[in-house]
Amino acid sequence: xxxxxxxxxxxxxxxxxxxxxxxxxxxxxxxxxxxxxxxxxxxxxxxxxxxxxxxxxxxxxxxxxxxxxxxxxxxxxxxxxxxxxxxxxxxxxxxxxxxxxxxxxxxxxxxxxxxxxxxxxxxxxxxxxxxxxxxxxxxxxxxxxxxxxxxxxxxxxxxxxxxxxxxxxxxxxxxxxxxxxxxxxxxxxxxxxxxxxxxxxxxxxxxxxxxxxxxxxxxxxxxxxxxxxxxxxxxxxxxxxxxxxxxxxxxxxxxxxxxxxxxxxxxxxxxxxxxxxxxxxxxxxxxxxxxxxxxxxxxxxxxxxxxxxxxxxxxxxxxxxxxxxxxxxxxxxxxxxxxxxxxxxxxxxxxxxxxxxxxxxxxxxxxxxxxxxxxxxxxxxxxxxxxxxxxxxxxxxxxxxxxxxxxxxxxxxxxxxxxxxxxxxxxxx
Numbered sequence: 001x002x003x004x005x006x007x008x009x010x011x012x013x014x015x016x017x018x019x020x021x022x023x024x025x026x027x028x029x030x031x032x033x034x035x036x037x038x039x040x041x042x043x044x045x046x047x048x049x050x051x052x053x054x055x056x057x058x059x060x061x062x063x064x065x066x067x068x069x070x071x072x073x074x075x076x077x078x079x080x081x082x083x084x085x086x087x088x089x090x091x092x093x094x095x096x097x098x099x100x101x102x103x104x105x106x107x108x109x110x111x112x113x114x115x116x117x118x119x120x121x122x123x124x125x126x127x128x129x130x131x132x133x134x135x136x137x138x139x140x141x142x143x144x145x146x147x148x149x150x151x152x153x154x155x156x157x158x159x160x161x162x163x164x165x166x167x168x169x170x171x172x173x174x175x176x177x178x179x180x181x182x183x184x185x186x187x188x189x190x191x192x193x194x195x196x197x198x199x200x201x202x203x204x205x206x207x208x209x210x211x212x213x214x215x216x217x218x219x220x221x222x223x224x225x226x227x228x229x230x231x232x233x234x235x236x237x238x239x240x241x242x243x244x245x246x247x248x249x250x251x252x253x254x255x256x257x258x259x260x261x262x263x264x265x266x267x268x269x270x271x272x273x274x275x276x277x278x279x280x281x282x283x284x285x286x287x288x289x290x291x292x293x294x295x296x297x298x299x300x301x302x303x304x305x306x307x308x309x310x311x312x313x314x315x316x317x318x319x320x321x322x323x324x325x326x327x328x329x330x331x332x333x334x335x336x337x338x339x340x341x342x343x344x345x346x347x348x349x350x351x352x353x354x355x356x357x358x359x360x361x362x363x364x365x366x367x368x369x370x371x372x373x374x375x376x377x378x379x380x381x382x383x384x385x386x387x388x389x390x391x392x393x394x395x396x397x398x399x400x401x402x403x404x405x406x407x408x409x410x411x412x413x414x415x416x417x418x419x420x421x422x423x424x425x426x427x428x429x
Contacts, residue, residue: 019073158188293325
């Protein structure tokens with residue numbers, strides 16, 4: 001079969017591709033080899049044999065052949081290494097300069113190296129991007145291709161494993177949840193959701209690990225430390241971990257102005273069980289960081305603890321300034337009840353009734369009336385509380401009171417009247 005002019009057979013195409021590939025390697029090798037030899041030739045100031053010109057030719061420009069180009073499948077390709085190679089009038093490739101003017105072209109080496117590096121880098125970036133996107137990492141080309149953004153890759157990995165953990169948690173696959181969460185947090189310790197989720201997951205099985213993680217995310221995320229501290233406290237209370245409650249409340253009093261009273265009572269609650277008086281003393285050593293009123297409560301608590309009952313009673317019955325925070329009054333009343341002085345507590349409640357919230361007033365009145373054994377008033381208040389429209393306010397007060405003051409008849413009464421299915425939004429009466 002005749003071959004049409006200009007048409008390549010498969011054999012010719014293979015030879016063309018092979019020749020092109022071999023010439024490419026010859027060019028890459030030639031950049032270093034021939035430029036190095038030309039550099040030595042120039043250092044010898046043209047003495048000795050020229051490394052690339054044909055020794056049998058005259059050495060004159062335009063009349064001297066180029067030996068290295070003959071090694072190429074297509075000699076003209078050697079011009080990528082040495083642009084001095086040019087065709088003469090007959091179309092033959094010749095060196096265009098005299099022997100003494102033969103010189104290296106290291107600039108081309110640098111440009112070629114830069115182009116090769118850029119090509120390899122681009123190929124690597126695209127390959128890595130494709131692989132990571134195939135796995136599921138939410139990466140972008142900028143994250144992989146721009147070195148200052150490389151830290152974002154770990155953040156993307158953290159996000160990926162956090163999503164895997166959430167999906168595993170929905171499937172009740174605890175093993176996968178823990179493994180994925182741990183990876184998410186390891187890749188990015190700044191990932192709040194991963195750290196918070198992991199701390200909550202470990203709070204029952206590995207409480208010390210949970211405490212350590214809670215500490216870190218409070219330090220790393222000051223803008224969310226209040227909600228983190230509240231969640232941490234909720235995990236500590238069921239374990240009765242009073243030492244950690246004390247530490248947490250001490251720290252929270254310095255940054256949570258809006259919840260100072262709650263943290264103050266958490267501290268006093270835990271400190272009463274740890275009996276670590278140095279905690280209160282050290283906190284008072286830096287009063288400037290405390291919310292107004294907290295210092296007064298701490299000083300009063302220390303004085304009451306160190307005083308006999310008669311003096312403690314007098315201290316707790318002292319009038320407080322009109323502009324003092326209401327939680328100072330609340331502390332006075334609770335402490336009087338704790339010391340077995342419910343009548344004195346009721347007197348303070350009556351004098352300052354408008355300074356208590358409805359929740360605090362009813363809670364304290366129930367405790368004081370029960371301890372004072374004012375049965376008629378006590379049952380009357382309890383009954384009025386039961387008759388309120390169902391709300392979380394009502395349930396919270398009754399449940400907390402019956403835990404501290406269990407009484408079978410009141411429990412049956414509450415059970416008969418309370419309707420959890422009819423709960424309204426939490427409102428005060």
